[in-house]
Amino acid sequence: MEQEAMYLVKHAKTAKELRTGLSVLLPKQHGLTNAGTGESLGVSIATILRMQKEIRQRVNGTTEQKRKWGGRRRQLMTVEEEKAFLEPWVAEAEKGGVLIVPPIHKALEQACGRTIAPSTVYRLLARHGWRKIAPDTYHPKRDVAAQDDFKKNSAKQWRNQREKTPQTYRYE
Structure with a gap:
């Protein structure tokens, strides 16, 4: 395990690979605890343990495929x-x-x-491609001529209200 970590440190191309190798080497060679290793590498103890587990699995040949985030883990139906x-x-x-x-x-x-x-x-x-559609501003089966006739010929109620309003409430 130490040799794999040493190889990883020497051939590291990313900071993550370097930290992964050092997560094993620092405790082994310098006697640091996982907390001390995490502090020196700038990661949490859980991350140190995860990195050590990754190297341990490489050495044993039991690397499992990395799970991806997302998906429908709580789906009711396929x-x-x-x-x-x-x-x-x-x-x-x-x-x-x-x-x-x-x-x-x-x-x-x-x-x-x-x-x-x-x-x-x-x-x-x-x-499955269905969406909520906003309602129309008018009825799709409306009679346009009847509506226009109603607009033109209906009595305007606000005109009648002015005549009924007492003089004391008028604003002129």
């Missing part, structure tokens, strides 16, 4: 299962163009066998 779960809802929504969340939420809770936050359904839909 992506394929989610797609299969959403198929009937999507087919129904394509006819009407709207996905309603409460029934999907209830069905998802039954499929998983536990309570689930409503935000999970929204994230599920977002993963």
Whole structure:
């Protein structure tokens, strides 16, 4: 283990490799504790132990692949299962163009066998290309002519209010 650390120190190309080699050499050759080694290298004791473990695994030949961050470690269903779960809802929504969340939420809770936050359904839909669309400013099936006629011919209520307001409250 000491030889591997010495080789790593001599051929280090990065500061991390140098620190990893020194994490073994300083305690062995100079009798430093892990706390002292960490202080001299500018890292925590946990990092020193991790570096020593890395060298120990290299020597033993039991290096394990480094795990990557991210992923869906707490997933309820795989992506394929989610797609299969959403198929009937999507087919129904394509006819009407709207996905309603409460029934999907209830069905998802039954499929998983536990309570689930409503935000999970929204994230599920977002993963599969559905998103919440802002409502229109007007009804899509409106009668434009009838609306324009109403705007032009409706009585303005604020004109009538002025005549009903007593003289003492008028601001002129």
